[in-house]
Amino acid sequence: xxxxxxxxxxxxxxxxxxxxxxxxxxxxxxxxxxxxxxxxxxxxxxxxxxxxxxxxxxxxxxxxxxxxxxxxxxxxxxxxxxxxxxxxxxxxxxxxxxxxxxxxxxxxxxxxxxxxxxxxxxxxxxxxxxxxxxxxxxxxxxxxxxxxxxxxxxxxxxxxxxxxxxxxxxxxxxxxxxxxxxxxxxxxxxxxxxxxxxxxxxxxxxxxxxxxxxxxxxxxxxxxxxxxxxxxxxxxxxxxxxxxxxxxxxxxxxxxxxxxxxxxxxxxxxxxxxxxxxxxxxxxxxxxxxxxxxxxxxxxxxxxxxxxxxxxxxxxxxxxxxxxxxxxxxxxxxxxxxxxxxxxxxxxxxxxxxxxxxxxxxxxx
Amino acid sequence: xxxxxxxxxxxxxxxxxxxxxxxxxxxxxxxxxxxxxxxxxxxxxxxxxxxxxxxxxxxxxxxxxxxxxxxxxxxxxxxxxxxxxxxxxxxxxxxxxxxxxxxxxxxxxxxxxxxxxxxxx
Numbered sequence: 001x002x003x004x005x006x007x008x009x010x011x012x013x014x015x016x017x018x019x020x021x022x023x024x025x026x027x028x029x030x031x032x033x034x035x036x037x038x039x040x041x042x043x044x045x046x047x048x049x050x051x052x053x054x055x056x057x058x059x060x061x062x063x064x065x066x067x068x069x070x071x072x073x074x075x076x077x078x079x080x081x082x083x084x085x086x087x088x089x090x091x092x093x094x095x096x097x098x099x100x101x102x103x104x105x106x107x108x109x110x111x112x113x114x115x116x117x118x119x120x121x122x123x124x125x126x127x128x129x130x131x132x133x134x135x136x137x138x139x140x141x142x143x144x145x146x147x148x149x150x151x152x153x154x155x156x157x158x159x160x161x162x163x164x165x166x167x168x169x170x171x172x173x174x175x176x177x178x179x180x181x182x183x184x185x186x187x188x189x190x191x192x193x194x195x196x197x198x199x200x201x202x203x204x205x206x207x208x209x210x211x212x213x214x215x216x217x218x219x220x221x222x223x224x225x226x227x228x229x230x231x232x233x234x235x236x237x238x239x240x241x242x243x244x245x246x247x248x249x250x251x252x253x254x255x256x257x258x259x260x261x262x263x264x265x266x267x268x269x270x271x272x273x274x275x276x277x278x279x280x281x282x283x284x285x286x287x288x289x290x291x292x293x294x295x296x297x298x299x300x301x302x303x304x305x306x307x308x309x310x311x312x313x314x315x316x317x318x319x320x321x322x323x324x325x326x327x328x329x330x331x332x333x334x335x336x337x338x339x340x341x342x343x344x345x346x347x348x349x350x351x352x353x354x355x356x357x358x359x360x361x362x363x364x365x
Numbered sequence: 366x367x368x369x370x371x372x373x374x375x376x377x378x379x380x381x382x383x384x385x386x387x388x389x390x391x392x393x394x395x396x397x398x399x400x401x402x403x404x405x406x407x408x409x410x411x412x413x414x415x416x417x418x419x420x421x422x423x424x425x426x427x428x429x430x431x432x433x434x435x436x437x438x439x440x441x442x443x444x445x446x447x448x449x450x451x452x453x454x455x456x457x458x459x460x461x462x463x464x465x466x467x468x469x470x471x472x473x474x475x476x477x478x479x480x481x482x483x484x485x486x
Binding site: 031032036226293315316345 | 397398400401403419423424425426445448
């Protein structure tokens with residue numbers, strides 16, 4: 001990572017739209033626009049919002065049996081991932097922790113992988129070193145734009161009708177006003193929507209076409225964070241990291257049956273043991289009863305004052321209209337309905353363990 | 366009535382030994398949309414530099430530091446139910462405390478509007 005933050009192909013558009021630019025993972029990104037985080041959040045839940053996510057790493061894998069080779073690094077099934085399908089996964093380490101989470105798409109002639117901005121420098125050499133005979137190419141000349149919300153289908157579909165027929169976690173190549181784009185129906189907000197990989201020189205022009213739709217407004221990283229938190233989606237570095245196992249992180253759903261039975265991925269010993277016996281701690285939803293937001297690192301105590309965990313993500317949930325949080329608690333205290341105390345500025349604030357997500361996911365299945 | 370400003374972006378409107386305290390428009394704009402405020406209670410005493418409250422916005426928590434020594438004589442209870450007022454009217458209806466000054470000479474260490482405007486640029 002260099003000292004000077006990098007700019008995405010959409011930088012000039014952010015500035016023109018009044019984006020408040022901040023340094024995020026080495027990138028100069030808009031945290032919000034004049035509408036404000038609360039308004040942008042609601043815009044995405046009710047209509048559609050456009051996010052620049054070009055800071056994330058886009059990678060193309062070419063070669064034989066890519067899916068099977070990826071299974072040596074990840075506890076997912078990728079060998080039978082059908083062409084045109086995308087799947088959520090993660091790289092695990094030998095201790096069963098999560099090195100990064102990612103989206104893997106089978107694009108037919110190649111695999112398309114999207115990794116976190118801060119970890120592209122780890123993930124790309126990791127894949128290059130372990131995927132024998134696979135050519136690992138990071139794409140630097142394409143922007144990645146997310147259009148999310150109930151109106152996203154119309155925002156994207158009126159420019160590329162075939163995109164309307166995609167279902168959640170499907171991907172296609174499509175033309176938008178003559179430009180070849182990879183269009184994938186997925187996202188990080190809990191809403192229906194798309195992530196669209198666009199050649200950098202056309203990214204602003206295509207983004208303007210999306211924004212020309214009356215239902216679509218730009219949204220920044222602030223709203224992206226509150227949206228994903230309400231949707232119960234993990235943020236790498238907050239909720240999952242090298243020390244947290246996928247079972248602790250309540251990500252068992254993302255480990256397909258065959259891998260649970262056969263293992264054969266880094267850290268399988270710990271992960272399979274935790275599948276069988278349970279993990280000592282669990283990532284749960286936490287709903288403060290008062291109005292004070294509980295942020296990252298807030299201590300969680302049992303009602304008798306024992307430390308049982310820590311908040312990993314927390315803030316105000318604009319759609320919920322109240323503070324929301326996620327954190328790890330000892331498994332004995334992890335059942336929805338369990339009461340805990342959050343130690344906020346030295347004072348115990350009552351809270352309840354709740355099932356995630358806080359806001360129902362609204363995917364097009 | 367004289368209005369003073371602190372380096373921590375508070376305003377203090379002084380009438381006799383009572384001052385009304387709030388945050389400046391500039392501070393409110395920097396904080397972003399306020400979702401919660403934690404206030405002290407009437408009767409609480411504090412010294413200059415003490416933390417006398419916390420304002421939470423959608424982005425982060427920010428402490429309010431006492432610009433002078435004093436005692437809380439009145440709390441603006443409306444803010445608990447409507448913290449967003451701090452964005453709408455930070456230098457008006459959304460005052461935070463009325464305080465009794467312990468040492469009026471401390472006001473000399475604060476800024477007037479012109480000096481505060483210079484500071485925020």
